[in-house]
Amino acid sequence: MAQLSKPMVKRPFSLRQQDARVAWLLLVPSLIVLLGVTFWPILYTFILSFQNAPSGINQVRTFVGLGNYLEMLKDTGFWETIGRTMYFTVASVSVELILGLAVAQLIHSRPWGWKFLRFSLIIPWAVPTIVNGSMWRWIYSADFGALNGVLMQLGLIKHYIPWLTFPNLAMPLVIVADVWHMMPFVALILQAALAGLPAELDEAASVDGANAWQRFWKIRFPLLRPAILVALIARTVDAFRVFDIVYILTNGGPASKTMTITYLTYLNSFSYGKQGIGAALSFLISFFTIAMAIIYIRVLYRPEEN
């Protein structure tokens, strides 16, 4: 306020404006970097998706309009891959959500050793996906795998089973590996949300005669909806773009039965040198993930309940 009492001096900018200018100047390098590493690659990929763009130095690129998109949308292999990816996404996210909720509730009820349980949850999640994929490849190994070893010890199988060679079993096995890795993420989000709920509501319901299931389903679950929405969107987007665990575990086989849409994009972009098709596939992946996120928000987001 002392500044106001000073004699008026003709200045081109107020102090606030001057500070804003300095702030913008200081932000310019970061903004340039951000534009360079986020906006420009997206724009470049978008342009690429309308071109016939073979890999290579000084390769001639030709504008094909929506040709790359139409080529993919007309390809039955593309829709098979989308179907397979949806199967992976729905199955893995559903199991992760159900198990995650159960584990979160278990921790919330604070049984003996709950702190150790909460701590140990972090371990599978902290393991890099590549390491997780390698670990499960060894577990499923037909010749040396732990799964066969355990089942043999228990007398449940007489011969070692080559698990990943069965076309209809390979994807469920990939899903198991993914659930082991990512379920803790969902559990931790939901456990944190449960811990933030007011205990009075639960106690009041208990006094009113609600049993444990009713207290969970009628009180805690509706209040958990925003946290479930966050977990669902984060996991769905992630699961739909699954690549590394498939690459390590199965290479998309057997007979492409674990080939997901991101793997197909990778193959087109880098193995087959079809950068235009790869770029179009990238935007189709974005379209599908955004569509799923919108559906979740429409169905689950109810701000009036919060």
Added chain:
Amino acid sequence: MRPINKFLIGLLTLAMIISVVGCGAKTSGPVTIHILTQDQAGMKPAEIDQIARDFEALNPDIKVVMEYVGYDAIHDKITTGMAANPPAYDASMIDVIWPDEFIKAGYLLDVTSRVTSDMKTGIFPSAWNGVTRNGKIYGMPWLMDTKYFMYNKDILQQAGFSAPPKTWEELVTQATKIKQMGLVEFPIVWSWAQLEAVVCDFTVLLYGDGGTFLDANGKPSFNNAAGVQVLTWMKQTIDAGLTNPTSITADENAVRDNFIAGNSAFAVNWLFQYSDSNNPAISKIVGKAAFAPMPVFAAGASAGVVSSSVDGSSSFGIMATTPNPDQTWKFLEYLTSNAIQTKFSAEMLPIWQADFQGDALTQLLAATPTNPITVPAFLGQFPYANERPTVSYYNEGSAALRLAIQQALTGIKTPQQALDEAAATWVTLAGK
């Protein structure tokens, strides 16, 4: 403007100027070259690292950084590495099936003028064929490899066989008896994962049945009678419990692991499997592995096919946009030199013809304990190594064939249906 703001802007400007100037400044010291290669067939990483350190001692102005990855990752690492300028790698191992694609993409440096007459005449002509297109040379030959038929002497002896099979039909007979005697559960192991490895094994069998990959007009012929018979035979050996079903997910390393664990009597693999089978640190069959000429089908033998394998040679290509072509070539000259290749010949045999004659041969045989076995095996098998197609769309065409083979092996499609679809994809790719 307040002094503090002026100071901050001044500091920022100074930092930007320093960073911009710093980017363009040349650092003193040795030139660093980055070389990409595989950790599978060929020399072991520890051996190449040793060669690189020896080279650096001789050339203090050059520092060599080696990067080793699995074979199936190399192609895509090259294409992504070439998106940068300068490229991520100065040179890379180039498989025999990639030069056409990479030359078309402009990735490989023409090294014709750097190749000396000693190199041209000294190295096997077939090794040069792999890197020469339209009279220009695009790489330095590095590894001459082919798939070998290896068997476990002990298991065959226990089964009462005095000699390994000469035909694939004979192999089925021997494998059946071995299985019936309970010597191993699955006598044969292959690399039939949905990778390039399955195309290599299919090529071995296809030519052994008198078939061909492409016809004289360059059209796919792998879906003809011989191809269908071969794929049907492959599936039958799985159904009969002779081929280990895990072969459907196995690459060459997995085949090696299975064979050296003593779990199989027969295996088809690259040369590296032999030295690993005699490594007591990892093998349970030390001294029990042996080579035999790759069998053929009875139909192929009747048509005059003596043996059949696949060419798995590779070279080192210098990336076209590298800022260090001279230093990189100097290293490749050293790495592929006659003396180095003889010294480190336990995992791969030299590309130099002279090493297989006269005194040099004696020297080569004495260079490692396994050479007296591997050198005759190489000389006997390599002449029957068949080429896979040299076309720029090979990778995508091969992917279609890999899928077809797996669809047939897993019973999703009949061999004829699956191969016809793969052939149709080849025709489409050729027409683009």
